[in-house]
Amino acid sequence: MGLFNRKGKSVTTDDASVASKLSRTTSIQQPPAASTTRNGSSHVTPPSTVNIALPPPPDPSTHPAAYLRSIHAVRERSRLVHDKAKQNQLAHFNVDLSKFADTAAYVVSIIKVRRTPILPIPNLTAYQRDFAPHYHNIPPHGRWQHFDVGDTARVDRLLTSWPSTIDAEERTRRLLDLFLVSVLLDAGAGTKWSYQSKESGKIYRRSEGLAVASLEMFKAGYFSGDSTEPYQVNAAGLNRLSAGQLAIGLQVSDSNPLAGLEGRAGLLSRLAEALQNPEYFGSSQRPGNMLDYLLAHPTTQHSSVPVVTISTLWSVLIDSLASIWPASRTQIAGTSLGDAWPCSSMPSPPSAQPWENIIPFHKLTQWLCYSLMPPMTKLMNIQFAGVDLLTGLPEYRNGGLFIDTGLLTLKPADAKRGIEAYHHNATVRGQPSMEVVPLFTADDDVVVEWRALTVGFLDDLLAEVNRLLKLAEPDKLSLAQMLEAGSWKVSALSSTPSSVMPKLTSCPKGGRELAEVSRPNTKQPPIMILSDGTVF
Numbered sequence: 001m002g003l004f005n006r007k008g009k010s011v012t013t014d015d016a017s018v019a020s021k022l023s024r025t026t027s028i029q030q031p032p033a034a035s036t037t038r039n040g041s042s043h044v045t046p047p048s049t050v051n052i053a054l055p056p057p058p059d060p061s062t063h064p065a066a067y068l069r070s071i072h073a074v075r076e077r078s079r080l081v082h083d084k085a086k087q088n089q090l091a092h093f094n095v096d097l098s099k100f101a102d103t104a105a106y107v108v109s110i111i112k113v114r115r116t117p118i119l120p121i122p123n124l125t126a127y128q129r130d131f132a133p134h135y136h137n138i139p140p141h142g143r144w145q146h147f148d149v150g151d152t153a154r155v156d157r158l159l160t161s162w163p164s165t166i167d168a169e170e171r172t173r174r175l176l177d178l179f180l181v182s183v184l185l186d187a188g189a190g191t192k193w194s195y196q197s198k199e200s201g202k203i204y205r206r207s208e209g210l211a212v213a214s215l216e217m218f219k220a221g222y223f224s225g226d227s228t229e230p231y232q233v234n235a236a237g238l239n240r241l242s243a244g245q246l247a248i249g250l251q252v253s254d255s256n257p258l259a260g261l262e263g264r265a266g267l268l269s270r271l272a273e274a275l276q277n278p279e280y281f282g283s284s285q286r287p288g289n290m291l292d293y294l295l296a297h298p299t300t301q302h303s304s305v306p307v308v309t310i311s312t313l314w315s316v317l318i319d320s321l322a323s324i325w326p327a328s329r330t331q332i333a334g335t336s337l338g339d340a341w342p343c344s345s346m347p348s349p350p351s352a353q354p355w356e357n358i359i360p361f362h363k364l365t366q367w368l369c370y371s372l373m374p375p376m377t378k379l380m381n382i383q384f385a386g387v388d389l390l391t392g393l394p395e396y397r398n399g400g401l402f403i404d405t406g407l408l409t410l411k412p413a414d415a416k417r418g419i420e421a422y423h424h425n426a427t428v429r430g431q432p433s434m435e436v437v438p439l440f441t442a443d444d445d446v447v448v449e450w451r452a453l454t455v456g457f458l459d460d461l462l463a464e465v466n467r468l469l470k471l472a473e474p475d476k477l478s479l480a481q482m483l484e485a486g487s488w489k490v491s492a493l494s495s496t497p498s499s500v501m502p503k504l505t506s507c508p509k510g511g512r513e514l515a516e517v518s519r520p521n522t523k524q525p526p527i528m529i530l531s532d533g534t535v536f
Contacts (some may be wrong), residue, residue, distance in 0.1 A: 052385035064355035071314045071389045077359045082456025083347045091344045094409045102403040104464040107486040114345035140480035143179050143371035146211035148288045163344035173288025174376035177233035180287040182214035188531040190259035191432050217249040227455040238272035257430040261529045270324040280320040310386040341448045361394045392458030400525035439528040
């Protein structure tokens with residue numbers, strides 16, 4: 001908090017700019033598109049403009065479950081909580097809008113300014129990413145960057161390791177296999193887990209550690225049911241993958257605990273069942289076969305390049321994977337809504353319909369969208385229309401940014417309750433017991449309100465960051481680019497076994513940088529969420 005203690009002027013944002021993103025028609029200016037050769041190298045084709053009519057969201061008055069499962073509902077429902085924040089009328093957080101300007105300026109500084117380590121820690125070396133003034137070079141937020149942690153092009157190396165007889169379509173299917181299972185494993189790892197790469201010997205943690213671990217497991221055939229074809233994920237392979245085998249692959253032990261291991265194993269087991277749907281995943285029951293479904297879909301345009309609507313990709317993921325989420329999740333008329341939760345800051349009966357009390361986030365489905373698009377674009381030049389419907393990811397790294405900068409402050413009664421929960425949880429073996437922060441479960445009303453605020457304030461932050469960078473259309477940063485370079489840190493702690501202190505292998509960004517500075521021992525967010533391995 002000490003880094004952001006000066007008062008500033010309140011910042012207002014233009015909600016119309018957000019609403020415009022929800023238009024039923026979208027015009028996409030395709031970036032210079034990369035056509036990939038068999039070895040992963042690329043050449044650029046000229047950009048073109050494509051007009052795509054997007055379907056409207058379902059009518060919540062007649063189809064509330066379908067509406068709450070739509071991508072439109074995430075931003076629209078979160079906006080109601082965000083509006084209350086502007087009036088400082090929230091149930092669990094106090095809002096200091098004077099801190100918004102400092103928050104935006106901080107994010108801009110880590111996007112454009114070359115940085116050095118804030119703390120004089122021995123053996124700590126920062127490898128910087130300085131995008132100014134070439135902001136168009138910022139990649140969209142996605143799993144690809146996690147695989148390449150430490151400036152090691154692991155995905156490109158994987159592509160070049162395959163023989164030339166593997167065509168672009170099959171290469172794309174393989175990457176979709178890998179990226180989907182890796183994203184589903186990418187829930188909060190906890191503060192004590194790490195993974196030592198079998199290839200480099202370096203140690204990685206958190207999301208990047210899970211990415212490197214899942215990549216090496218993929219290459220070893222952990223997810224394939226055919227020993228002669230290790231580079232695939234299919235139902236047969238996942239069916240035979242037990243929690244014990246997953247623990248071995250992820251190097252989990254009593255001294256190296258991973259939060260939510262059983263939840264992840266259950267998720268993969270249910271994924272095996274979901275893959276037994278030939279409409280989406282073909283007779284070979286592979287995630288990568290969604291490529292063929294998308295290309296053949298009647299909404300996909302085939303002009304100079306294929307153009308898939310985000311609505312179609314969303315439908316594939318939200319419908320085909322509906323059965324993998326825990327049955328205990330929020331339901332309407334027997335339909336499970338997935339990552340959607342009641343919130344006391346929302347309208348509630350008797351003055352509102354029951355569905356109006358629920359906020360959907362669909363974080364992992366959105367993370368899948370962000371992560372699955374780049375392989376299809378890079379390898380097959382597939383473009384996606386309507387990507388602006390996706391929101392900032394409502395998770396603890398992005399959300400932690402707004403707490404650590406003082407924009408949001410947990411109310412005293414909730415802070416006390418969370419601290420008590422932390423101390424109780426600290427008595428469990430393997431759980432953190434230093435740098436005390438409030439702790440809540442994923443379904444707690446505090447967490448639901450926090451996540452909704454994260455969605456709303458990330459939209460505001462994007463508009464302000466583009467203004468401060470003096471970027472106008474068509475050069476404005478996209479939300480995915482700001483997530484990548486600013487609000488969410490793409491970095492990992494990496495070290496050789498002989499190192500005493502970790503080495504920071506890429507530039508710290510946003511929420512994770514502040515977490516590392518504010519809580520250097522655990523690097524945990526300002527609010528700790530008890531993870532079951534299926535949400536965060």
